[in-house]
Amino acid sequence: MTRKTNLSLRAQGNLSGENVMLEGVIRVNANKFDEAANPDGIINLGVAENQLMKAELRKIMGKVDHVDPKLFGYGESPAGSKQLRRYFADNIFNRYFKPQEPVRVEDIVLSAGCSSTVDNFTFCVCDEGEGILITTPFYGGFNTDIAAKSKAKVVIADLGDISPFDPAHLELLQHAVDKSTEQGIPVKAMVLSNPHNPLGRNYPLEILLEYLRFASRNRIHILFDEIYALSVFDHALTGVAKSEQPAENPFISVLSIPHLEQHCEKDLIHVAYGMSKDFCLNGFRCGALVSPWNKDMIDAMHSIAVFSWMSSTTEAMLTRLLADGKTVDEFTSTNQKRLAASYTFAVDTLRKHQIPYLPAQGGHFLWMDLRQYIPPAFKAAAAQGDRNQEYLLWRAMLNEGVYVNLGAAFSERKVGFFRLSFSVPIPMLELGLKRMLRALQLTYDPLRVSTASTTATTTTTPAVVAGNGTTLKK
Template sequence: MEFASEKKQELLSKIARSDRHGEHSLYFDGWKAYDKNPFHPTQNPDGVIQMGLAENQLCFDLIEEWIKNNPTASICTSEGVGKFKDVANFQDYHGLLEFRQAVAKFMGMVRRGKAAFDPDRIVMSGGATGASETLMFCLADPGDAFLVPSPYYPAFNRDIRWRTGVQIIPVECHSSNNFHVTLAQMESAYTKAIEANINVKGVILTNPSNPLGITLSRETLTSLLSFTSRNNLHMVCDEIYSASVFNSPAFTSISEVMQETECNPDLVHIIYSLSKDMGLPGLRVGIIYSYNDQVVNCARKMSSFGLVSSQSQHLLASMLSDEVFIEKFLEQSSRRLAKRHSRFVKGLEQDRIHCLEGNAGLFLWMDLRHLMKESTFDAEMKLWRVILEDVKLNVSPGSSFHCPEPGFFRVCFANMDDHTVEVALKRIREFVSKGNENGDDKKLLQKKHRQNLNLRLSFTSRKCDEGLMSPHQRMSPHSPVPHSPLVRART
């Protein structure tokens, strides 16, 4: 017996039928282009270079060296196999005590000892994606909302909204203020939401910022923490890039600010991960650190749905407890990120391309407004298509990050080797030079890029996401959702 497609759809849940995951997005075109034609220095030198992946591959050599020198840290070596039974057996969802102690200690080191963390408040999750969603389940009900400064991380639409039913209210920041969020902007957005009868539960800050690559000042954090406490709102700080700061000013954690600010600690929560700062996204280590006992207890129960492998916990407990190694790693990571960031900025400046002055993260916020025919999101998309299809660079358009102004692009710089960096900069240089030879850069934007007419141009409603896909990885052609980065790890 055959059923109408509508009837079949009704057999599924609302989540399965919904479009809130954000998978249908222009952002996918870049990933599909890369998947179909990935750059390789010798096998495919004309392929697409992946510059949309916020991944830190600059310090793998240090971790590999540590693993070789510490064979007992792994249960898969002859030296460490004696621990195999203990680690492989059932583990409580509280996590290994030595792992929680090591993570708490590491978080304190990253904050230069200005804040201490209690291992009993460390809650595990499957990456920052799982941590973010779990925290939302603890703090809000469907229909409740959080204020988020924009531009913001695209996958918040998935992590925060999709299964929880929570809303995101963008707090628009602008280039006139270098995209810094202000108390006045936050208060205005909050007032408008209340007037619209929206139940605002809190504020979500990403510090350091993805995609801007900047840190929030102590003054800004203090004013916003006072604002949330005064209005009985939750303060959620995503600090997954806290050890990826390579220039001044230094990183200031909300954990430091709350010690100096009159606030309700029950309303303060931190999201953390080892995916960025340690360059270990595949190990899926996400952390919730809450100062609220009820949140810790509830999140710990929910963590059963996304625990960190006990093998990963065992290895990382040993690695993170090695203070000499961690100090060396953090110093080297900062130095290498600074060097790579400087190389990209100087290379772009030679081509008259400027970026927001950044000091953290794995990316640049690139300003290409001068290359657009007009200041519209349609023009931004056309420029992006030229860069993707002709220049063969997968950078991320600002509209993907809910940027209120067209013409900005996020460029990731830490997920490639030095040779690929030079190839990317050379392609940009040739692109700009070609435009100059034609007497007008903007003539390049009038080319063939009008296919995909079914693409949505409603930028305010566009849901975007990023995936974690190493340059050498491919998604199986048998995947039910081919080439979809949304089913991969958060980046």
């Protein structure tokens, strides 16, 4: 069916674009699992939404009068009140990110979610048709954040079989920039998620420094997406989950790196953050851009902040949450311990069923390899890049009542990788994993499905290499 053409070309372009995550999200939201009200609903292990801290949030937020008449009017500023920005500076960035120079209130612009922050950043650094560089695999939402409104282009540096944590991949960045320029798409910025989404690991210092030097050589902005900074949980792991972690590799905020000017012009360096992940508030919509060394960027973000203004109620509740540093400390510590517990349960289950995965350090998810469940008749096609078999597994899981996000959503080149979000209570996670395992076995060999098919014994097998070149545990 031909669409009506009485819309702008920008809008028509958005309507014709494909969002591979949309089908699953629509199905989940239309039939959400609820242990009491809808036990047959779909368990969401696909969206990075932390459900582990609801009781604590309810206790803290319950102290805010959400019908206070003061909240009925406009807030102090579309970029966030000075008080809330001060709490962001003092009780998040200066408290946890170890900045070499204290973050100030005037360095921060708030918006209605980190997606809005990335969208506004893109608007400020790119004209229509210009590019922002990202390496594979990457958070699929960046495609929309960068392109839907600002009409910039996502320039993909396909790493193939090289890990993004391997210095060897850096050679591919310049190739991607040069190729994009030849095609008439000048690259104006790059985005780096640290901790990595979807791989759940921290970048080592040597890679961060190389990225800074790369940005400097090409005179492009570099946006560090550090939205999972306080969801790093590997220090709380024990047992096998702890032992399989590689050498210690802590989260390093770019703000904490000394002598940044020796590696990159500081006016090119920016940080994006938000309340969705570390504070389990996806629905509250609050993002932050920190740009301590570029007043023009801050002023430009202020100039369009009115279009992404947080509600007064959201601002009041976040102000209450962040007002007390001790409350933030307790919340963060408890959250990390619960993430570690759910992660441990997830990897113990995957290990038991011999499903390869990349050990995660932070975030709400891990990267797993389900290629062994592609039916034998279709393995050759999948190895050649036929994504139909990935969709087959994905829809089979949806039909069994569990949503897991497929690799195509993250621009993963190899077919059969999935991101599993484990940040839900363990009883819900256990049921979701059972449904996932049943769906996989049904897809691979429906004639052999039985109760025993989801109770495989543990065996020791070699590690395999993921599509991104990282070593997975099996």
